[in-house]
Amino acid sequence: MRETADTITILTEQHRELQGELEQVQSLPTGDPRRRSGLKGAAVALVCHSTAVRLLYGITRWRVPGGDRPARPGVMDLVRAEETMKDLEFTDDDSGEFDPLLRRLIIRVRRHIDQAETIVYPRLHQELPPDLREDLAYELRRIEADATAVREMVERWARRDVIDRVRVILAERYADRRAGIGEPAGLVDISADEREWSGI
Secondary structure: OOOOHHHHHHHHHOOOOOOEEEEEHEEEEOOOOHHHHHHHHHHHHHHHHHHHHHHHHHHHHHOOOHHHHHHHHHHHHHHHHHHHHHHHOOOOOOOHHHHHHHHHHHHHHHHHHHHHHHHHHHHHHHOOOOHHHHHHHHHHHHHHHHHHHHHHHHOOOOOOHHHHHHHHHHHHHOOOOOOOOOOOOOOOOOHHHHHHHHHO
């Protein structure tokens, strides 16, 4: 049975989940072991949403005239949030660097959320046909299901490099298949786009 939830609703739910997990980590005292485990969960939520955005952005570029331009700032914030998360993973939570990095990560996630929900998502809701939004919603739920399975594995990992490993796992499941909901193949390398836009 096809997904009946609206694509924008699913993406917004992912925003709330990610933001909530990061704020939960921030609320815990230094030295609390739940900070590290909470950070792992937030890393999975971040990669899950990044994977969804890669899929969404691929559709936007091909189906919405000029659709890549309004998405650029939010995509760049998301890429940089992943970079900050990676720095956090290798920073001891009782060091003087952990909390500033966490605040930076939360700011970048919030900027991504604000830009997406005020500019990108309303436009997508207007310009993407209902059948395409339905297919996209189905794919987003598949990504979430995969992320849920990965989260269970992450809880048993002793290593800290969660975000890179989760990204590889989720990307491998989608990079080699066409989503069937637009051209070209489902995922887009937003990291490469971010470098292009930044002039790197």
